[in-house]
Amino acid sequence: MIEISNVSKGLNGQEILNDINLSVNDNEIMVLLGPSGCGKTTLLKIIAGLVKQDTGNIIVNNTVINNLLPQKRNIGFVFQEYALFPHKNVFENIAFGLRIRKMPEHEIKNRVNEIMGALEIEHLTNKKISQLSGGQKQRVALARALVINPDVLLLDEPLSALDPVLREKLREELKITLKKLGVTGIYVTHDLTEAMLLGDNVAVMNKGIIQQIGKPDEIFYHPKNEFVAKFVGVKNILKGTVLKLENDTAIVEINGNNNSKTSFKIRVRKYPIFETRKEISLCIHPEDVVLDRVKTGDVENQRIRELLTSFGNNTIRGKVIDIVPNGSVLKVAVDIGSMEMYAITTRNLLKYDINDEVWVSFSKDAPHPMCGKKCKSKNRKSSCKCKN
Secondary structure, three states: OEEEEEEEEEEOOEEEEEEEEEEEOOOOEEEEEOOOOOOHHHHHHHHHOOOOOOEEEEEEOOEEOOOOOHHHOOEEEEOOOOOOOOOOEHHHHHHHHHHHOOOOHHHHHHHHHHHHHHOOOHHHOOOEHHHOOHHHHHHHHHHHHHOOOOOEEEEEOOOOOOOHHHHHHHHHHHHHHHHHOOOOEEEEEOOHHHHHHHOOEEEEEEOOEEEEEEOHHHHHHOOOOHHHHHHOOOOEEEEEEEEEEEOOEEEEEEEOOOOOOOEEEEEEEOOOOOOOOOEEEEEEOHHHOEEEEOOOOOOOOHHHHHHHHHOOOEEEEEEEEEEEEEOOEEEEEEEOOOOEEEEEEOOOOOOOOOOOEEEEEEOOOOOEEOOOOEEEOOOOOOEEEOOO
């Protein structure tokens, strides 16, 4: 187990890390997710002893290791560029950490062969580093970090230098390997897909501060604040005022963005934090937004749409302004008069084009409050654990 307690770091008058608190249990992978420059790699270097923190403690297996030299910390580190020795073959690269520890030669051979077998790279024993592919280098770097049986494994974007196809393949293999070996680790990335796949828990960072810690699904579907929401792709952030509370439903007036004077009302599942006239922030995942093309005669049927809204589904008229490929899906941007809303669809389900008028619909369960409290709406299984 590793615990980071109240760790801060500044450099040249700039705050790099601000009071970081983080715990990683045995056999668990914690992913540090965030944009470049947010302090992720600095935190790894502090844990490894390569950089000294200004305040706080690094605790591994209930022992404070602040004053231990890097080679005394029993921490494995897989660097972004692997940092393999070009003048040594694969075997010697992997054995390096064991030789520093002055381990007997026969034990070095056994340990290296064991880890190479586990990672299926025995055939590379005598290869030079220059003869290896990107994927092979990644495995050798991982073997070198794991061969010392580290208490903690640190991985600093180890797949970032690979092409997309190989990266996808190796992230799957890496997940299987880390679980098979029972590794306790911290994995740094700015790639959301990687974080969702590899992390038992995810800590989202920005400007040296941890914004949210939680299970991957919780981070993705229940972001605590606007930064986390936007970073994981939830661009639909609605800010408004609670107008009325009735039974299990709240009527909320949504204010338009960019100082727009127009607004619209939606029905939302009532949460305990809701109070009449209270300003709130809501987020809606694009997956929960449904689009339907406006057909001839629908203008006259606007009142029918409004009636449907009153029974639970929110329906707003808008115009498609952009359709952007996003992996295997399409992200559709719709101008609804006072702001933009985004929906996810596939090419097979795409029924409209840019400038087409569409109905934007979402259920009253779709909007999720960003409130900073743990609250659960009646008849809704998922909890609200977010922050303004």
